[in-house]
Structures are given as structure tokens and as C-alpha cells.
Amino acid sequence: MAYRRTGKVSARLADNRRRILNSAREIVAEGGFSAAQMSEVARRAGVATGTLYRYFPSKEDLCRQVFREVSTREMNILANIASEDAPAMERLESVLRTFAGRAIQGRRLAYALLAEPVDVGLSEDRTRFRRTHAQVFAGILDDAIEAGDIPPINTQIAAACIAGAIPTALIGPLAPESHEIEDQSGARVLDDIVAFCMAAVHAAPGTAAQKNEKTEERRIAS
């Protein structure tokens, strides 16, 4: 009697699952995890609340799934830059600039990933995310020291500082208001932040400055 799951059905199931995840992601990107209520996710995905529980055992699981998808994407972008075949200092600056640039566009998503109030389950994932994150910075810094580009420093601490400085300056309460960033001054803010971090690791002066005029070409794809 057992009935075989036909192609059309499992396609629909997969589609539902995807649509739920996408809806959740959209909501998070617009209003953070606090806006991601199950009823709202369901509404946007065009299914009933109860249906969510056929695809995810709990809200926490759904949110973690969303978090992982988004953060993995971000991580990969940075990791790719870090593993490029280029001098450490170039990779460092590129990573910083990309990180900050992506946070500026999609500030709400960056906020959700990095700073928003979340409960314990998610903050476990976030911890992993930020650590991995800092590891990318630390790795490049180690390379730079190895290559003699910068003097020896505590790369773990420096990486943590960078990982804190950039989001704070961009998306926290200390950040300039959105409208200040939207327009042309955004590039300037970005340059200043990158310059701060480069100086912090004793990058040879000028390295960051030269790049200023390149900012325009370096627009990051969303």
C-alpha cells in the first residue's frame, strides 16, 4: 500500500521548503530575526503556520538554517579572497573592504548576522560565524608577519578587534545614519575604517591611501 512519492510531489515539497526558507531570509534581511515570527513567515511563503512544522521542527531550527545559509555565503566570499594568490597586505585590505562594503549594503542583514539580539541557539551559530570570521583576518595577518610586511603582533587579538571595529562603525548606534552612507560619503567612511584597521596592524603608511581612488571600481556586487 505504501505509496511512492512521485516526482511532482517531491518537487512541490522541495519548493515549499525553499519558499519557506526564502521568506524567512527576506524577513530577516528586512527586519532582523525579531521580525521573523512563524505566522509572518508562513503568510509570506503562502502556507499555513502549521505547515512550517512539517518542514522544520521548531522556529529555532528554521532560524538557524537561515542563519547558516546566509553566513556561509558571506564566509565563502571572504575565505576566497583570503586564499587568493596575492601579497598578504593586499588580501588583507581586500578582505576588510569587502567585509565593510557588504555590511554597508544590506545593513539590516549585517545587523542581524552580527549584532542583533538573538537567543542562545542562534548565538551559538553566530559565535561560530564570528570566530571563523576572525580566523580569516588572523590567518592573513600571520602571513603578513611571516612575510615581514608587518611587525609581529598578537594576531588573535588584532583579528577580534577588527571584527568588532568594523561592524560597530558601520551598523551599530555609533554608525553614521543611513542617509549619510547612501550617498557619496559612503565610500569615504569605508576608506576611513579600512585605514584605521590597516594602521592598527602597522601597515606601511600609504598602502591604504593609494587605494582610495580605486574605491569606485571596487564596488562590491550584492
Added chain:
Amino acid sequence: MAYRRTGKVSARLADNRRRILNSAREIVAEGGFSAAQMSEVARRAGVATGTLYRYFPSKEDLCRQVFREVSTREMNILANIASEDAPAMERLESVLRTFAGRAIQGRRLAYALLAEPVDVGLSEDRTRFRRTHAQVFAGILDDAIEAGDIPPINTQIAAACIAGAIPTALIGPLAPESHEIEDQSGARVLDDIVAFCMAAVHAAPGTAAQKNEKTEERRIAS
């Protein structure tokens, strides 16, 4: 008939109010604002839940009061250092060290003040706190530039970066575990963080290093 509030009574009222505030503060210092449930505050203060509402119109008001008391205290400490009659770079380092040092002891309180999930009412106060905070840094940096101690930089951005870097490196998920900090290595971590920030603003090298041996004497009073 009008009944005059006698001294003994208003003393008791004041005492109650104080005890409530103190209990709330203790709880926040131990477990953050999330642990500060009204029933728990009442229990610790030795009054009934309803009584809290004779002293504070809502939980939010109570929490904001606590936040203000604690943050004002912290702010004053930093502001005093900032307004000392000393060279800008000395004041800068002193402020950084004090800030980081106080965050290290009382990490949970620092977490509550700086990073913990809170709802909108409180985060308004927190925003003010962090801004004032960053202003202290920025003011000193301006002095330093004026005095020619460091090259001109965007002090607003630098201040925001510093205000983000220090807590992240100390109390966030990127921070070393408590036990790593409790023991002798705490001073080392602190030195590295301060060194990072000093370098970031192009402080002349060595300034931070000289101070390392002074760390012991600079133990911050709680």
C-alpha cells in the same frame, strides 16, 4: 486630616526604592537584563512584585534607571581621565586602559551595558551611552591632532572603531574565555588591545610598550 508623610516613613520609602534599585543592579551585573525579571527583583529586594509598581511605573522604567546609574558612573570615570591636565596621548592610553580594564572585571555588567540584547527603550539609553563614550575618545583624538602628536584622521570613525574593538575583543564571543583572562594573561590581553588601538591612530611606536611594565600598578579600582 491630611496625613503628613513623617520622616520615618519617607526614610523607609527611600530605603525601599534604593533596595529595589540595588537588587536590580545586582541581578543585571550577574546575569544581564534578561535575568532581571520583576518577580526576581522583588524577591531579592524583599518586597512583593506589586510593590515595585509603587516605585517604578514599569519594568522598562526600572531598567532604564538602573542602566543610567551604572552607565553614568562609568562615563564619569572616563570623562574625568579625559579632562585631566596631561598630554593627549597619555590621556588616550589611560582612557583605553581603564575602559578595557573595567570591562574585563565585571564582564557581565559590561556585556549588559554594551552588547546584551535589550528592547527598544533601553537601547535608546545605550545608544546615548555609546555615543557619549565615543565622544570621549574622539575629543582626545582631536586634541592629539591639534597638538601634532598624531596625523589628522577621521576621529569620529576612529572613535567608533575603538568603541567597537575593545568590547568585542574582551566580552564578545571572540573574547578569550574567562579563565584565560582571570589569571596573569589578562594583563597581556589588555596590553595587546591597547597597543592595537594606539597603533590604529598612528601613535608613535613605543608609547604603548613602555607602559606594559606599569600595568600592575594601574590596576583599576572596582
Added chain:
DNA sequence: CCCGAACCTGAACCATGGTTCATTCCCTCC
């Protein structure tokens, strides 16, 4: 000593939002 006002108490109330489950719908198979 008694009255009324102020104060205190804590159990009941309520709002929010995640989770469940009896019912309905739709699909596969015979």
C-alpha cells in the same frame, strides 16, 4: 483608641508568540 489614607501583598489577569492537533484536502494506487 479609632478612622481614613497610604502602603503592601501576591494571586489573578493579560498579551505575545511558539507549538499542537483534529479536520480537510489532495494524491497514489488498485
Added chain:
DNA sequence: GGAGGGAATGAACCATGGTTCAGGTTCGGG
């Protein structure tokens, strides 16, 4: 085409935690 099982529904359920309020207690004034 209809029997039976998986999938979907959404209103009801429940847990949490802030807030209220009817009833009891304490205090000042006469």
C-alpha cells in the same frame, strides 16, 4: 472512481513574564 495515506490547515493551546487590583496592614492625626 474510490480507498487510504501523506500533506496542509488554522484555530486552539500553552508558557512566559509583565501588569493589575481587591483585600489586608501600617501609619499619622484627632
